[in-house]
Amino acid sequence: MRPDHTLRLENVTIGELEQVSLTIASAEVVCLSGISGSGKSRLLRAVADLEDHGGRVFLGDIEQSQIAAHEWRRRVMLVPSESQWWSERVGDHFPDKAEVSGLSELGFDRQVMAWSVSRLSSGEKQRLALLRALAAAPQALLLDEPTANLDPETTETVERWLGSEIRERNMPVIWVAHDAGQIRRLADRAFYLNGHVLEAR
Amino acid sequence: MEVIDLAWWKLALAAVLLLLLALCSHLSRLGITRSLLIAGTRTAVQLFLIGLILEALFAAADLVWIVLMAFVMLLVAGREVMARQERRLSGGWAFGIGTGAMFLSSFTVTILTLTVVIGPQPWYSPQYAIPLLGMMLGNTMTGVALSLDRLTESVWRQRAVIENRLMMGQTWREAVGDIRRDAMRGGMIPSINAMAAAGIVSLPGMMTGQILAGSPPAVAVKYQILVMFTITVGTGFGALMAVSVGSRRLFDTRERLRLDRLV
Numbered sequence A: 001m002r003p004d005h006t007l008r009l010e011n012v013t014i015g016e017l018e019q020v021s022l023t024i025a026s027a028e029v030v031c032l033s034g035i036s037g038s039g040k041s042r043l044l045r046a047v048a049d050l051e052d053h054g055g056r057v058f059l060g061d062i063e064q065s066q067i068a069a070h071e072w073r074r075r076v077m078l079v080p081s082e083s084q085w086w087s088e089r090v091g092d093h094f095p096d097k098a099e100v101s102g103l104s105e106l107g108f109d110r111q112v113m114a115w116s117v118s119r120l121s122s123g124e125k126q127r128l129a130l131l132r133a134l135a136a137a138p139q140a141l142l143l144d145e146p147t148a149n150l151d152p153e154t155t156e157t158v159e160r161w162l163g164s165e166i167r168e169r170n171m172p173v174i175w176v177a178h179d180a181g182q183i184r185r186l187a188d189r190a191f192y193l194n195g196h197v198l199e200a201r
Numbered sequence B: 001m002e003v004i005d006l007a008w009w010k011l012a013l014a015a016v017l018l019l020l021l022a023l024c025s026h027l028s029r030l031g032i033t034r035s036l037l038i039a040g041t042r043t044a045v046q047l048f049l050i051g052l053i054l055e056a057l058f059a060a061a062d063l064v065w066i067v068l069m070a071f072v073m074l075l076v077a078g079r080e081v082m083a084r085q086e087r088r089l090s091g092g093w094a095f096g097i098g099t100g101a102m103f104l105s106s107f108t109v110t111i112l113t114l115t116v117v118i119g120p121q122p123w124y125s126p127q128y129a130i131p132l133l134g135m136m137l138g139n140t141m142t143g144v145a146l147s148l149d150r151l152t153e154s155v156w157r158q159r160a161v162i163e164n165r166l167m168m169g170q171t172w173r174e175a176v177g178d179i180r181r182d183a184m185r186g187g188m189i190p191s192i193n194a195m196a197a198a199g200i201v202s203l204p205g206m207m208t209g210q211i212l213a214g215s216p217p218a219v220a221v222k223y224q225i226l227v228m229f230t231i232t233v234g235t236g237f238g239a240l241m242a243v244s245v246g247s248r249r250l251f252d253t254r255e256r257l258r259l260d261r262l263v
Helices: A040-047 A069-075 A110-114 A122-135 A152-169 A180-186 B008-027 B033-060 B063-083 B093-118 B126-157 B159-167 B177-197 B205-212 B217-249
Strands: A007-014 A017-024 A029-033 A054-059 A076-079 A140-144 A173-176 A189-194 A197-200
Touching: A007 A040, A017 A040, A017 A054, A029 A040, A029 A180, A040 A054, A040 A076, A040 A140, A040 A173, A069 A076, A069 B159, A076 A122, A076 B159, A122 A152, A152 A180, B008 B033, B033 B063, B033 B126, B063 B093, B063 B126, B093 B126, B093 B217, B126 B159, B126 B177, B126 B217, B177 B217, B205 B217
Parallel strands: A029 A173, A029 A189, A076 A140, A140 A173
Antiparallel strands: A007 A017, A007 A054, A189 A197
8 A cells, every 4th residue: 555645734824824724635736826925835835844834734644743844844845936056066956875767857867967056047947956856755745836937848848747756656746836727737626825715726 | 671661752652643644534535534533542541441440450369350350351242242243143142142152162261271371370360361361252252253243144145045955854954054164164264364374474463562561572472372272262162152052043943944033
């Protein structure tokens, strides 16, 4: 039997957002949209435990506060819309001895690990941020507009690759997206943040 | 060798030279005339006052008064450390961390130097204790202020990087490790540079003063080496402590970056 990685939000309250309850099954993709400032990113930050918040979050039967914060974040991985690169080479940002899968699917070869981060384009950064997140073997994904800097063709490549990884790794996913077409292609369920209330679409 | 006392009129001559400089800078509109004059006056007044206090202290040689003096010096240095930080921890933490780090490092090293190395009778003889502590505090203050300022400023500027590292599952210690190292280095580099350049680029101030006051250079040199070593040790440990406690305070128990704790 596959391990249960259901992501469950119970009355999560952060900033203007109040009492958000949501259950995302393993391998389910929930898309989240809403005007900027409606609190989408902050909701993801609460789930990743990056900000003080009310309510409870569970991954399977483990509650957020039960395990060390860094261990929770490694399991419930947030990929921000603007990824940061703090070291000189791309490879320095990947977990040690990690099996990096998906390089060729996203248009890279192994050489990319030796690249200097200063020559990366914003689109390359965005794809590499996804690769390095998955290399840490998370059990749930929180994606904040992961294709915002990509052209339509690359966007669909990334969607196809992420979709198969999500199914294969059995991860629940909250995906912040704005493009109606993308939401239609990806979402098992979609929600719209309207005036700090979560509305099903 | 006799100590040549400085006659008042010779001191006045130096003051006239300073006034001359002030006049020149006023005429060439450098815009620093005011601060030059204020700083000059402060030097004279503050040093005369401390001279009076030291004379009284030396005459009394009472441990209580010396300890009191030492704590006044510590509190003034703590306030200075706090004032030198652009962004600082709120709620008394900036003052507390700076003062605590300076207290532990300067006082320990000064007392150790007095009791073990120099060994005057009694060990707290003010002629030795007060100048030594003053030099320790002055330098530790610079080191602690520099490293705390570098810490809070870098964390503020690199908050996105720190948070992204936390998102990747790094511990707070890993996420801020580069910044901590950099801040500690920043606090220690002035004393390392001073040691490296000592005697070649310039004669250190204390040694110069001692030689001018009539000490044989060989004795002055030994004291100078002692002072530079102890200053570096005090500054280094002070910066280490301040950065360790300060960086811990920037994260909470759930390893979240808490920039709201900075003002």
